[in-house]
Amino acid sequence: MSGTPSPSPPPSNTTYVKVACHCGLNEFRAGFPTDALPISNDLCHCSSCRHSSGQMAVYHVNVVSLLCADINEPFHVDGSGGECVSPGGDGDLVPYQTSENAVRYFCSACSAHLIFRYLGKPSEEEEEREGAYWCVAAGALERTEGIVEPGYHIYIEDTLDGGLADHLRSIGHLKLPRYRRQPGTEVLPLGWKGTKKPEGVDDNTLHFACHCKTLQFKITRPNAQSTLPHAAFPDLLYPYDITHLAKLRNSGDVKWWLRPLGSSEPTKYFAGHCACTYCRLTSGFEIQSWVYVPRGNILDMDGHPITLQEEEEDELTEVQEAMKKLGVASPSSASEESQAAAAASLEPAGSRMPGLKQYISSPGRYRESCHKCGATAFAWQAGRPDLICVAVALVDETQDGARAESWFDWCLTRVGFIEQAVSPMTIGGLAAGLKAVKEEKESGKSVDNTTSSLDDGSGATTILVTPDSSLPRDAIAEKDRTSVVFTLVEEVVTA
Numbered sequence: 154m155s156g157t158p159s160p161s162p163p164p165s166n167t168t169y170v171k172v173a174c175h176c177g178l179n180e181f182r183a184g185f186p187t188d189a190l191p192i193s194n195d196l197c198h199c200s201s202c203r204h205s206s207g208q209m210a211v212y213h214v215n216v217v218s219l220l221c222a223d224i225n226e227p228f229h230v231d232g233s234g235g236e237c238v239s240p241g242g243d244g245d246l247v248p249y250q251t252s253e254n255a256v257r258y259f260c261s262a263c264s265a266h267l268i269f270r271y272l273g274k275p276s277e278e279e280e281e282r283e284g285a286y287w288c289v290a291a292g293a294l295e296r297t298e299g300i301v302e303p304g305y306h307i308y309i310e311d312t313l314d315g316g317l318a319d320h321l322r323s324i325g326h327l328k329l330p331r332y333r334r335q336p337g338t339e340v341l342p343l344g345w346k347g348t349k350k351p352e353g354v355d356d357n358t359l360h361f362a363c364h365c366k367t368l369q370f371k372i373t374r375p376n377a378q379s380t381l382p383h384a385a386f387p388d389l390l391y392p393y394d395i396t397h398l399a400k401l402r403n404s405g406d407v408k409w410w411l412r413p414l415g416s417s418e419p420t421k422y423f424a425g426h427c428a429c430t431y432c433r434l435t436s437g438f439e440i441q442s443w444v445y446v447p448r449g450n451i452l453d454m455d456g457h458p459i460t461l462q463e464e465e466e467d468e469l470t471e472v473q474e475a476m477k478k479l480g481v482a483s484p485s486s487a488s489e490e491s492q493a494a495a496a497a498s499l500e501p502a503g504s505r506m507p508g509l510k511q512y513i514s515s516p517g518r519y520r521e522s523c524h525k526c527g528a529t530a531f532a533w534q535a536g537r538p539d540l541i542c543v544a545v546a547l548v549d550e551t552q553d554g555a556r557a558e559s560w561f562d563w564c565l566t567r568v569g570f571i572e573q574a575v576s577p578m579t580i581g582g583l584a585a586g587l588k589a590v591k592e593e594k595e596s597g598k599s600v601d602n603t604t605s606s607l608d609d610g611s612g613a614t615t616i617l618v619t620p621d622s623s624l625p626r627d628a629i630a631e632k633d634r635t636s637v638v639f640t641l642v643e644e645v646v647t648a
Contacts, residue, residue: 174265193304207529213288259527290437314554427569
């Protein structure tokens, strides 16, 4: 039947794991070959994956079958005409085709990416394609330990600065190779940088976009109004499960999202990775990377501040209008363009940003994504609408790389809500990588340039993978799913 993988193998040879999004509209079981567990595959950093998901790396895992959650019947992904419908109770998924050969499916309500489908290589003699396969997003799995595990990074070249791979270097004793493109291509060293940013690029604005370009916006450097918000400390700075509420409330009104911290002329924003359950299940991946930016510094492509609330006026707008009447301007050291952006951000809020789809993940907490490609874009709170979490993965990497380190000050001491990780080994590897980056910055030592050695003396093991020549070249280039894939997701919630 349309939209279902090949017939299920005998139950004795298949291990099934529940897959679900945050809202629960889509629930099914993914089947994996028991003899192949745990399945290892790539963390993909290609531009299509990053900009269509809102994640800095995407991790899918191949499946041999998809079954309904409660009955042993095939889970139908596509309905009639290729549209996803749910009259039979098989879920409600929105398809988005990122290339001629690949389709991604995300939840119509919470936008969690759940399924990746490689359509196969067109056959010259027959109408049917060859080498087609199905994958599920590993972050949406009910359990991953013993089922899937990341084995290597691919398409590092697209990040221009190593992206998440510079932070996630090893998992346990397994050192993750960093392939320029598909497995078998050049292994890039830590600290690798791609082509320098083009000349003439405005250093005072940083552009963002989803894959389909429905969502396009930019942020400006911190200015006078960037200090207006008041926000509790995030879990990245003070773990919620062990910190007193009085401390979390930030009674001292520390502007922790502006960096350098305490500077009278900040130039960067605070960024970090999160592994909370909300982020994981609303995205389908286990590591969600956010940067905290005041709403007044997030502009549409015409230079106007974005609006996420339906109200015509909000508290931030009232304060901005008061500042405008008082003639308050940006710091004198700011460029004329930054001053202009600050002035533009004092305009009253308008209608919501076109193309956004809103999901309430919990009372007063909102997720915003692209309605067409499903890319995660923003997270914000009704009680703090003037400080927004922006998905780092949507950044225009040609300006400053995927990590945008001249704009973002990354948290290197903690992964947000690490205690909620569905894969402790993977998130533990991310935390260890962040610690290594911090030590390198403090010591001034050059980064580890080991690329292909199987034993560098550190006790970590590196496994190099070569592409399966039996697979269609397009299949390898599209995502290299010769076995499995898993990704991670992160959230930074401030009370």
